[in-house]
Amino acid sequence: MPLQSGSHFHHTVNRDGAHASICNRCYFTVATKSSESELVLPEESHICDSLTAYQVSQYVHQVIAIMDSFAGRTESRAVPQLSRVSA
Numbered sequence: 001m002p003l004q005s006g007s008h009f010h011h012t013v014n015r016d017g018a019h020a021s022i023c024n025r026c027y028f029t030v031a032t033k034s035s036e037s038e039l040v041l042p043e044e045s046h047i048c049d050s051l052t053a054y055q056v057s058q059y060v061h062q063v064i065a066i067m068d069s070f071a072g073r074t075e076s077r078a079v080p081q082l083s084r085v086s087a
């Protein structure tokens with residue numbers, strides 16, 4: 001079961017028992033460590049890749065448009081916005 005920590009990092013436990021931290025903004029795997037407590041320092045020093053974050057936001061918009069076309073929706077609707085990141 002995934003563990004949650006902080007405001008924008010998602011923690012998972014790999015099959016080998018290692019703890020991984022994934023940034024919720026740019027989806028970069030920030031660190032993989034043997035214990036969850038070791039993820040704090042890499043998370044604090046993580047700087048999002050703004051290009052990757054932009055590409056993820058574009059992908060989300062495309063997926064929503066495709067889902068809407070299958071559902072027969074023609075009107076535009078609000079889509080989730082990723083927060084701006086600085087490189």
Ligand SMILES: [Zn+2]
Pocket residue numbers: 023024025026027028046047048049
């Ligand atoms: Zn990031």
